Amino acid sequence: MVALASFTLLPRPHLSCDHIPNTYSKKTLIYRPINLKNLASSSTTLPRMSVSSNLQQVDGKYSLPSLKAILFDIDGTLCDSDPIHYYAFREMLQEVGFNGGITITEEFFVNNISGMHNEELCRVLLPDWDLQRARKFMEDKEDLFRRLAAEQLKPVQGLENLCKWIEERGLKRAAVTNAPRPNAELIISILDLTNFFEILVIGNECDRAKPFPDPYLKALQALEVSQEHVFVLEDSVSGVKAGVAAGMPVVGLGTRNPENLLLDAGASFVIKDFDDPKLWTALDNI
Numbered sequence: 001m002v003a004l005a006s007f008t009l010l011p012r013p014h015l016s017c018d019h020i021p022n023t024y025s026k027k028t029l030i031y032r033p034i035n036l037k038n039l040a041s042s043s044t045t046l047p048r049m050s051v052s053s054n055l056q057q058v059d060g061k062y063s064l065p066s067l068k069a070i071l072f073d074i075d076g077t078l079c080d081s082d083p084i085h086y087y088a089f090r091e092m093l094q095e096v097g098f099n100g101g102i103t104i105t106e107e108f109f110v111n112n113i114s115g116m117h118n119e120e121l122c123r124v125l126l127p128d129w130d131l132q133r134a135r136k137f138m139e140d141k142e143d144l145f146r147r148l149a150a151e152q153l154k155p156v157q158g159l160e161n162l163c164k165w166i167e168e169r170g171l172k173r174a175a176v177t178n179a180p181r182p183n184a185e186l187i188i189s190i191l192d193l194t195n196f197f198e199i200l201v202i203g204n205e206c207d208r209a210k211p212f213p214d215p216y217l218k219a220l221q222a223l224e225v226s227q228e229h230v231f232v233l234e235d236s237v238s239g240v241k242a243g244v245a246a247g248m249p250v251v252g253l254g255t256r257n258p259e260n261l262l263l264d265a266g267a268s269f270v271i272k273d274f275d276d277p278k279l280w281t282a283l284d285n286i
Helices: 082-095 106-112 118-125 131-152 159-168 181-190 214-223 237-245 259-265 277-284
Strands: 056-058 061-063 069-072 172-177 199-202 230-234 250-253 269-271
Touching (some): 069 214, 082 106, 082 131, 118 131, 131 181, 172 214, 199 214, 214 237, 237 250, 237 259, 250 259, 269 277
Parallel strands (some): 069 172, 172 199, 230 250, 250 269
16 A cells, blocks of 8 residues: 555645545654644643543443433544545645655654644644744645545444434533534534534634643533533544543544554543444443
8 A cells, every 4th residue: 555645746626535545654754743742831731630430441341321421523533534634734734845845744643733723733833934824824724624525524434323322312412623613514514413413612712722621611511411421532632631631531533543642641442433342332331
């Protein structure tokens, strides 16, 4: 299988996610990975909170008693959208000479971009640009993402069955994301989930986006449920940290991010998709 970085960039109208395989580029780059810890000031330190004890493992089986709601991330959780985001960032960053014009790898994308909101990415990726120019770059990148997503996006395997299970039991549900609202609404529409979600919470419409707990706390307040009766589905490190900081157990989706990173961030366990037996064993124990 051909590595991602070996693709020739086509004119934007012809870009297709069908050309994006699930592999990592092995090309050596001259960049140094961004250390996000050094970027954080003391005012943005996440609180230390323990995960709610309602997600328990007994005899190798997970139990989720008293469940009243499930909160979903969107990108990488409802759908495998990271390859599209990666491809859009890869093309556009190369166009502006990022990293000396050498294309970023998928590994760089996972470590430095995935799960972050655009306001923070302006500072992380384009620190020497004025904010207005950096924001315009992000807007153009999202325009490209939406053009690709409209034709290429597909749900994570098993999503339809999980949504049906949730509806049959009358559980509350919300989508909680760092994605811009137009992206989130487009993805939910493409996946035919507009009427499924009761609440859509956008990270940059809160005081603080993920990895802070604010978006998830806002969802709990809107749904009028306690974190003791809710769990979160997340695919990114920042999303897992946000759910844990909000006091909820988090089930990680190993869509793209390595399982060990999600577990280190606080995920209770990691599933490969919504057909994973580990998830259904837990749901059967409610």
